[in-house]
Amino acid sequence: xxxxxxxxxxPTAAGKSAATLALxxxxxxxxxxxxxxxxxxxxxxxxxxxxxxxQQQMPHHxxxxxxxxxxxxAAEFERDASGLIAQIQARGKLPVLCGGTMLYxxxxxxxxxxxxxxxxxxRAAIEAExxxxxxxxxxxxxxxxxxxxxxxxxxNDSQRLQRAIEIYRVSGRPMSDWLQDTRHRQAGGLRFxxxxxxxxxxxxxxxxxxxxxxxxxxxxxxxxxQALYARGDLHPGLPSVRCVGYRQLWDYxxxxxxxxxAIEQAIAATRQLxxxxxxxxRSEPDRVVIDCLAPNVAGLVVDAAAAIxxxxxxxx
Numbered sequence: 001x002x003x004x005x006x007x008x009x010x011p012t013a014a015g016k017s018a019a020t021l022a023l024x025x026x027x028x029x030x031x032x033x034x035x036x037x038x039x040x041x042x043x044x045x046x047x048x049x050x051x052x053x054x055q056q057q058m059p060h061h062x063x064x065x066x067x068x069x070x071x072x073x074a075a076e077f078e079r080d081a082s083g084l085i086a087q088i089q090a091r092g093k094l095p096v097l098c099g100g101t102m103l104y105x106x107x108x109x110x111x112x113x114x115x116x117x118x119x120x121x122x123r124a125a126i127e128a129e130x131x132x133x134x135x136x137x138x139x140x141x142x143x144x145x146x147x148x149x150x151x152x153x154x155x156n157d158s159q160r161l162q163r164a165i166e167i168y169r170v171s172g173r174p175m176s177d178w179l180q181d182t183r184h185r186q187a188g189g190l191r192f193x194x195x196x197x198x199x200x201x202x203x204x205x206x207x208x209x210x211x212x213x214x215x216x217x218x219x220x221x222x223x224x225x226q227a228l229y230a231r232g233d234l235h236p237g238l239p240s241v242r243c244v245g246y247r248q249l250w251d252y253x254x255x256x257x258x259x260x261x262a263i264e265q266a267i268a269a270t271r272q273l274x275x276x277x278x279x280x281x282r283s284e285p286d287r288v289v290i291d292c293l294a295p296n297v298a299g300l301v302v303d304a305a306a307a308i309x310x311x312x313x314x315x316x
Contacts, residue, residue, distance in 0.1 A: 003309050005085065005190055007097040007105060008301065009034070009281060010197030011274035012244075013208045014292040017050060019197070020098050022298035023305055024058040030088045032081050033062045034099030037243045040068045042228065045221045046245045048212070068240035069233055074107040081108050085190065097192075102280040109192050115178050116170045126162050126169075127237055135161055146174030159242060193308045195301060196281045197292035204293050209270050213245060217263060225249040244269045 006023075008016050023029050033039075037047040041064045050060055061084050066072050081097070081104070088095040097105070106112075130138055136155035142164055143150035149164045164175045171178070199205035225246055228234055234241055241250055245266045252262035281287060288308070290300045 003094065004193040005095055005097065006305055006308060007034075007109075007192050007194040008197070009098075009102070009105065009194055009277075009287075010100060010292055011199070011205065011277040011281075012048075012100055012270055013205065013212050013274070014100075014197035014199070015297050016098050016100070016197060017048070017054065019298045019301040020096065021054065021057060022302050023096060026302060027094055027305070028092070029094045029096045030059040030084075030091075031061065032084050032088075032095055032097050033060060034077075034081075034097050034101050034104045035062075036072065036101040036104065036239065038063050038099075039066045039072050040064070040240045040243075041066070043068060043224070043240065043243070043246070045216050045219050045224050046243065048216075066240075068228060068231075069238065071239055074103045075112055077104045078107040078112065100277050102277060105194075115175075116167055119166060119170050122166050122169050123162060126165050130158065130162075138165060141165070142168075146176055148176035149174060159239070194281075194284055194287040195304050195308075196284070196287040196289050197297065197301075198278060198281060198289055199293050200291045201293060202278075205274060206271050209274060210267050213263070213267050213270060216245070221245070222249060222252075222259070226253060229253045244273050 008019060008023075010016055020029070020031055031050075035047070037043060038049045039062060040047070043049070049063065054060075055063070062077070062080060065080075085095045097108070126138070135158050139150060139153065139155040139161055142153075142161060145168060146164060153160050153164065167173070167175045167178060228241070228246075229250060236242065236247060236250060241247060248257075248262045248266035248269060251257050251265075252259050257265070288304050290297060290304060294300060
C-alpha cells in the first residue's frame with residue numbers, strides 16, 4: 001500500500017509555506033496547492049504566493065493556472081489534483097497537498113454533490129435583480145423555497161446566494177435537496193492524513209494576520225490591485241476580485257471607501273476567513289494538530305510527517 005498523502009492545512013498566516021520548505025529538505029516532495037486565490041496570474045502579493053526562490057526549491061502545482069477573468073471550480077480541482085497525485089507518484093515523488101481552501105480538500109477526499117452546472121444567463125439575471133433589489137431581498141426570496149439553505153447563508157453573501165438561487169431556477173429543486181444526495185468516496189482509493197496548523201491563542205493569530213497584510217501593503221499590494229482594476233474587463237462579480245484582501249482595495253479604487261478603511265476591512269475579512277477555516281478543520285476528527293504559534297512549527301511538521309509515513313517509509 002502506498003504512503004498516505006499528507007494534507008498540510010491551516011488558517012491563513014499559519015506558516016504552511018515555511019513548513020513545506022522543511023519537508024522538502026528531507027523528502028522528495030511536490031506541492032499541490034489547495035488555494036482558490038493562488039490559481040490566478042498577476043495576483044502574487046495578496047495571495048502570499050510562493051516566491052520564485054521557493055518554487056525553485058520544490059515543484060509547485062496549480063499556481064497561475066487561470067487568468068483573473070476566468071473561474072475555477074472545486075470539481076476542476078478534484079480532477080486536476082487527482083491527476084497530479086498519480087503523476088507525482090509515478091515519478092517516485094511524494095505529493096503534499098498544502099493550502100487553506102477547505103472546499104477543495106472536501107472535493108478531493110469525499111467527492112462532490114452532483115449539483116447542476118453553472119448557467120451564465122441565469123447568473124446574469126440574478127446579478128441584475130440583485131443590483132436593483134439588493135442581496136438581502138434575494139435572500140428573503142430564497143427563504144421562501146429553500147429555508148434550510150437560507151438559514152446558513154448571510155443576507156449579503158452574494159456568491160453563495162447566487163449559486164443557491166441559480167440551482168433552484170435551473171433545476172426546480174432547492175440546493176438543500178441536492179446536498180442530501182451526497183456521494184462519499186475517496187479518490188482512487190487514496191489515503192489522506194491531515195496535519196493542521198492551528199493557533200493556541202486566536203488573538204495572536206489575529207495580530208499575525210494584521211502584520212502580514214500591512215506587509216503586503218508595503219510590498220505593493222495596492223499597486224497590484226490597481227493593475228487589475230485598470231484592465232477594464234474585471235469586476236466584483238468575479239471570484240478573483242472577490243478574494244479576501246482584493247475586494248476591499250477594489251472598493252477603495254471604486255471610491256466607495258477610504259484607503260485606510262479598506263485596509264481595516266481587509267484585515268477584518270481575513271480574520272473571518274481564518275475563523276471559517278478553523279471551524280472546518282475542527283470538524284476533522286483524524287487530523288494531527290500542531291500549534292502554529294509554537295517556536296519550531298516547521299520541525300514539528302517534519303516530525304508529524306515522519307510518524308505518518310513510518311509504517312510505509314517513503315524514500316528520503
